[in-house]
Amino acid sequence: MKSRGLSGAVPLSHFFLRERLKTGDCAVDATCGNGHDTLLLAQLVGQGGRVWAFDVQENALVATEERLAGAGCLDRVVLVHSGHERLAEVVSEPVKAVVFNLGFLPGAPRETVTSSETTLAALEQAAELLLPGGIITLAVYTGHPGGAVEGRAVEAWAAALAPGRFNVWRCRQGNRSEVAPYLVVVERIPS
Template structure:
């Protein structure tokens, strides 16, 4: 079952559809990828579809509610066998998998529809980003959707920007993408591609 068609640019509202558009380019059948923040399972589902039956996805979340919801979504699409779900923080990924990842996706902030006091934190996200960059295959990407407009989001934004600025070219190519006709605290995307 196909998710969104690649040519459907009418849905390119906000940063998540932009990340999904990029993931469709970078993640191939047989690939390995991580959803560092499962949330409602949408990124995990897309990654599971993209890696195909011979690929593998790992999904992390500290909230059991998010892990369980993601498992149900994957099962409903017949893709559960492609994904290992981990009820733990994304800062534990390096101890659970090996290098060679096509993509590591972060959708920062809080679980949509969940407890808004449970958010991603700069310290654990920074540790996860350091691990993610070392786990990437050449040409692989770290894709972050950053949400500065909630309590704690601005501190995380500053940490992400500092991390991205430290990545040296040509070892990494880093892009920041956001809507120019949105407010200053609107969500945006940071993409870091490991050099080939």
């Protein structure tokens, strides 16, 4: 994939993930989609690390599995055919990063989208599993039905996090439309 710099929420998320994740870490892709974020996480955590990748759509998991197998990274990823609201049922160990790419599966019908209810439940669980110095990245898409409501819910959740325990950033491109995707980054303050 040709780099376009930091053009968009996902490349900015990847910038932060590259800075934070190291070999041997554990991470979660809460919405694996076509597997781009999952592959990056798998490459960053290396052979000694582990990634859990969640999606409710079977075709997303198949695409992710193919992408990982092609890159030789499938052995360090657990593919989970479930919603991210079940994160803590599947992941029991602390993690260094949790990635959310909200909205819908690119290239698929837009009938299946993330929702405020499941995303907020997953965020609560992610925050509890997050190691000091770990991050949660949320690429927030508001240009589809329900997207703006979910975006407001995510921002309200993040704003309510204890400032002594978390740092929260909202990153928007100043020269893009107000409905362009943006990034929310939550850092658990290092101890």
